[in-house]
Amino acid sequence: MTETETRNIGVQANATTSASDAAAMIGEIVSAVHADRSRLMDIVQAVQHRFGYLSDETIRAIATHLGIHPVEVEDMSSFYAFLNRELKGRFHIRLSKTPISMMKGAAAVAEALSAATGAAIGATSSDGEFTLDWTNDIGMADQEPAALINGAVVTALTPNDAAPIVAALRQQQSENRIPLFPGSGVPGTGLAKAQIAKSLVKSGPIIFGSEAAAADGLRAALIRSPEDVIQMMTKAKLRGRGGAGFPTGLKWNLCRQSISDAHHVVCNADEGEPGTFKDRVLLTEIPDIVFDGMTIAGYALGARQGLVYLRGEYAYLWDRLQAVLQERRRLRLLGEKVCDHDGFDFEIRIQLGAGAYVCGEESALLDSLEGKRGAPRDRPPFPTDRGYLQQPTAVDNVETLACVTRIMEKGPEWFAGYGTRESTGTKLLSVSGDCSRPGIYEVPFGITVNDFLDLAGATNAAIVQMSGPSGQCLAPKDFGRQIAFEDLSTGGSVMVFGPERDVLDIARQFAEFFVEESCGWCTPCRVGTTLLRKNLEKIIDGRGTLADIAAMTALANTVTRMSRCGLGQTAPNPILTTMRNFPEAYEARLRPEPFLPAINLHEALATAIDVQGREPVAEEKRV
Amino acid sequence: MSEDKFTFTVDGIEIEATAGQTIIQACDAAGIYIPRLCYHPELEPAGHCRVCTCKINGRPSSACTMPAAHGIVVESNTPDLNADRRVLIEMLFVEGNHFCPSCEKSGNCELQALGYLLGMAGPTLPYLWPQRELDATHPDIFIDRNRCVLCSRCIRASQMVDGKSVFGFERRGIHVRLNIDADHLDETTIAAVDKAVHVCPVGCIVVKRTGYRTPYGHRTYDEAPIGSDIKARRGRRK
Numbered sequence: 001m002t003e004t005e006t007r008n009i010g011v012q013a014n015a016t017t018s019a020s021d022a023a024a025m026i027g028e029i030v031s032a033v034h035a036d037r038s039r040l041m042d043i044v045q046a047v048q049h050r051f052g053y054l055s056d057e058t059i060r061a062i063a064t065h066l067g068i069h070p071v072e073v074e075d076m077s078s079f080y081a082f083l084n085r086e087l088k089g090r091f092h093i094r095l096s097k098t099p100i101s102m103m104k105g106a107a108a109v110a111e112a113l114s115a116a117t118g119a120a121i122g123a124t125s126s127d128g129e130f131t132l133d134w135t136n137d138i139g140m141a142d143q144e145p146a147a148l149i150n151g152a153v154v155t156a157l158t159p160n161d162a163a164p165i166v167a168a169l170r171q172q173q174s175e176n177r178i179p180l181f182p183g184s185g186v187p188g189t190g191l192a193k194a195q196i197a198k199s200l201v202k203s204g205p206i207i208f209g210s211e212a213a214a215a216d217g218l219r220a221a222l223i224r225s226p227e228d229v230i231q232m233m234t235k236a237k238l239r240g241r242g243g244a245g246f247p248t249g250l251k252w253n254l255c256r257q258s259i260s261d262a263h264h265v266v267c268n269a270d271e272g273e274p275g276t277f278k279d280r281v282l283l284t285e286i287p288d289i290v291f292d293g294m295t296i297a298g299y300a301l302g303a304r305q306g307l308v309y310l311r312g313e314y315a316y317l318w319d320r321l322q323a324v325l326q327e328r329r330r331l332r333l334l335g336e337k338v339c340d341h342d343g344f345d346f347e348i349r350i351q352l353g354a355g356a357y358v359c360g361e362e363s364a365l366l367d368s369l370e371g372k373r374g375a376p377r378d379r380p381p382f383p384t385d386r387g388y389l390q391q392p393t394a395v396d397n398v399e400t401l402a403c404v405t406r407i408m409e410k411g412p413e414w415f416a417g418y419g420t421r422e423s424t425g426t427k428l429l430s431v432s433g434d435c436s437r438p439g440i441y442e443v444p445f446g447i448t449v450n451d452f453l454d455l456a457g458a459t460n461a462a463i464v465q466m467s468g469p470s471g472q473c474l475a476p477k478d479f480g481r482q483i484a485f486e487d488l489s490t491g492g493s494v495m496v497f498g499p500e501r502d503v504l505d506i507a508r509q510f511a512e513f514f515v516e517e518s519c520g521w522c523t524p525c526r527v528g529t530t531l532l533r534k535n536l537e538k539i540i541d542g543r544g545t546l547a548d549i550a551a552m553t554a555l556a557n558t559v560t561r562m563s564r565c566g567l568g569q570t571a572p573n574p575i576l577t578t579m580r581n582f583p584e585a586y587e588a589r590l591r592p593e594p595f596l597p598a599i600n601l602h603e604a605l606a607t608a609i610d611v612q613g614r615e616p617v618a619e620e621k622r623v
Numbered sequence: 624m625s626e627d628k629f630t631f632t633v634d635g636i637e638i639e640a641t642a643g644q645t646i647i648q649a650c651d652a653a654g655i656y657i658p659r660l661c662y663h664p665e666l667e668p669a670g671h672c673r674v675c676t677c678k679i680n681g682r683p684s685s686a687c688t689m690p691a692a693h694g695i696v697v698e699s700n701t702p703d704l705n706a707d708r709r710v711l712i713e714m715l716f717v718e719g720n721h722f723c724p725s726c727e728k729s730g731n732c733e734l735q736a737l738g739y740l741l742g743m744a745g746p747t748l749p750y751l752w753p754q755r756e757l758d759a760t761h762p763d764i765f766i767d768r769n770r771c772v773l774c775s776r777c778i779r780a781s782q783m784v785d786g787k788s789v790f791g792f793e794r795r796g797i798h799v800r801l802n803i804d805a806d807h808l809d810e811t812t813i814a815a816v817d818k819a820v821h822v823c824p825v826g827c828i829v830v831k832r833t834g835y836r837t838p839y840g841h842r843t844y845d846e847a848p849i850g851s852d853i854k855a856r857r858g859r860r861k
Contacts, residue, residue, distance in 0.1 A: 071791035520799035
């Protein structure tokens, strides 16, 4: 959204807004984005900002002003966790629910918040002041338990914090009723616990170690030809940092060679993998280096527009990032003739997401950017051919773009001097859980899990969840392996669990995570994630047999093979990798019978027993 | 062979394709049946059900969305793929509430027919027993969401063929439901002649007073297994 658009839609509705005023306000919001259907995400966020939620009336008004059907607006807006279809409390508290937050005491914090607000979890208090909800990982794994309050983040919570936070919120003026959306100034940032501790523990030689001034890398790129810039990425052997490791030079080449009126650069800042928070740190500490990387990519690809897809959980970064962009425009690092380079115009727009893990998948991200539900696309066509608005698009991770800038500053040979043959450079790892120094570490690729655990002060690790729930659950026998694309590939999440933690409970929480985050587009992921969770719960409840292990393995493999996108293909990983690496944990819960039914017969008959007022007669007692 | 024609193999059989065809289109034309559910020949593919998943040069992909290309090797009718397809069909059975004996679509139902074709004796997966809504407000059409398989055929047909957008999805994940462009069906612009009404593979969208015109036992898949029409094309070509 541009500054003008933000201003135009920044007016708040008050309680006396009439229906016709409301329709007019929505008309203004839609006009501010030129009634562009692809900007539906900005529109619904702005409407929610003004009216508190997306009522049926506001949805109809949006549809009318865009000239589309209400069912299309509902299709999109009902998809995202942060878009409300019903009125919520003046303050919406979303507590982060992850295995890490739970072991740091999030359940007790939730109870205390519930007592202090009078709102049950998942509900709104009777005075309409508070809504209390769980939400999936908010990128604060090193400072859990954490929560978002109307978009502002509070960290390191204890049950004792609940009463003072709630009291402070009650004092806040009513015009601070601002659920998520951009450009508002987030309330609640004055709260005592709204202090995000510095997460960077260890700088490395590349991303956080450079002494270069802002825009050095960009200027270095602009004196070369675009082809040269791409060549340097290839020479540096830079690979995507989101986890998949696709070669950046190859991606850019494919995109550049794809013939089109326009090309696009997209920065994937939808860092949703539980346990990851490196992109939050990059965008907080060195946003200019990331924007430089986007601008370099724009130059290399012949793009005039860059888009940052910022996850909704990071809305509190919005104002700061807009200020950085504004300063870049002033310094002519953005806009027409970037750095006085004739013929290179480049702008960056930030698109705020609204709570959907799947949007980190690049094709789902593109659909979300186009104002649709975040469902992945079938490939081909690949985004480098037909991406954003069906035009060639390079989608790159925040960290990858930071590396791009550093490569331009110091050269590909210097960059490739770190890491391994297949995995050059350094990797940002986000560490959390049972370790004494959680936070961000920049380490060269090739480091072993053991060496890394020593760095982070995880002396007693028994379970390491590498690369989040979509990655692998590792046992100590694997701690000698290397963190690199050729061995343990990772987007950067490292969750550490001590010997007292229950590996099956961790797997269950991750299975639940995939149930909540499946987009529902394809059968195997939509239905399979729920069936897998049920299957695992049966085993955890002590009703599982060897037959359930076989059934769960077969089901998990079908979901992996048949799912449409990376989410579904990796959703069974928490179960598959814990079964492989911690078989004893499963064996300990199994019953000796060859088979037990999925349902508990007595529970299933409970209603009938209640109605009849007697227990069923057991089979053998019948005459 | 003209310039835009090329060949590739499916289960070892060489078939001819035209540039722009998807694998399923080329196979349909050549008389090779790949099981499918959400795909409809008159609509853009959407890739929901994954039943048409084949191994293409060794990698699983949906045949309805994958463009045919020269020299590719497609595996379709293999025990492993058919086993996975059967699991997908079972998933759809347990996800909704499908009571074939009392359903007016029985015998004409593609889900049921695929169950038979793929050897589904009975679901081995636990039923989810969801609460789903019916809408019988329209004078000529009713919707029974118990039977919806979320294939989006009606959504696509209404949007692209009828130009009405009567249907859409709502919510996400296991909670996705078929939504309509009003509170009730009789408040929408839908009509019994619409394409959207006639593409439903199951008994979710039904035209009233037509359910039993053809008696059980004489319906499409009572006469011949699903895919027979496509396989017959191959017979004719030889």
